Amino acid sequence: MDSFRERITTAVNNQPQPTVTVLSSLLAVEDAIGYIPQEAVAAVANRTGASINDVWAVASFYPNFRFTPPCEHRLEICWGPSCHLSGAMPVIAAAQDALNMDGEGDTPDGRLSLRYNTCLGACAQAPVIAVDHHLMGRQTPDSVRTVISEALP
Numbered sequence: 057m058d059s060f061r062e063r064i065t066t067a068v069n070n071q072p073q074p075t076v077t078v079l080s081s082l083l084a085v086e087d088a089i090g091y092i093p094q095e096a097v098a099a100v101a102n103r104t105g106a107s108i109n110d111v112w113a114v115a116s117f118y119p120n121f122r123f124t125p126p127c128e129h130r131l132e133i134c135w136g137p138s139c140h141l142s143g144a145m146p147v148i149a150a151a152q153d154a155l156n157m158d159g160e161g162d163t164p165d166g167r168l169s170l171r172y173n174t175c176l177g178a179c180a181q182a183p184v185i186a187v188d189h190h191l192m193g194r195q196t197p198d199s200v201r202t203v204i205s206e207a208l209p
């Protein structure tokens with residue numbers, strides 16, 4: 057088995073919680089390799105006894121799953137209530153300006169994915185961003201521009 061398929065199989069078959077569902081399996085794959093490839097849908101169907109169509113239905117229901125390989129870096133900006141009240145929108149505007157993007161998406165060179173999040177779980181540090189899952193609080197438009205320039209030198 058090649059290492060890619062092995063990583064998918066390991067993620068699907070080694071979930072620590074007692075109840076394994078289609079959703080928990082998809083999340084395990086996303087955690088392991090950053091997206092849901094076609095091979096994973098089959099592995100999840102195999103593991104859970106669901107049909108391929110049912111697995112696709114669950115995967116496509118949740119907008120946070122992606123079906124193409126992720127960019128090299130991932131920038132998440134929280135726009136949940138605490139962050140919104142603390143200045144998330146100017147932070148988002150600065151990030152979009154720095155990346156020449158109008159919203160969420162991937163840079164054309166595949167270096168960075170910009171995503172919004174409804175709560176990164178660090179509301180006391182609002183406004184919060186996460187770079188490659190590393191949380192950074194008390195962001196400003198200038199600080200997010202610096203973060204982006206460091207991620208995309």
Ligand code: FES
Binds near residue numbers: 134140175176180184
């Ligand atoms: S609302 Fe932004 S971290 Fe919770």
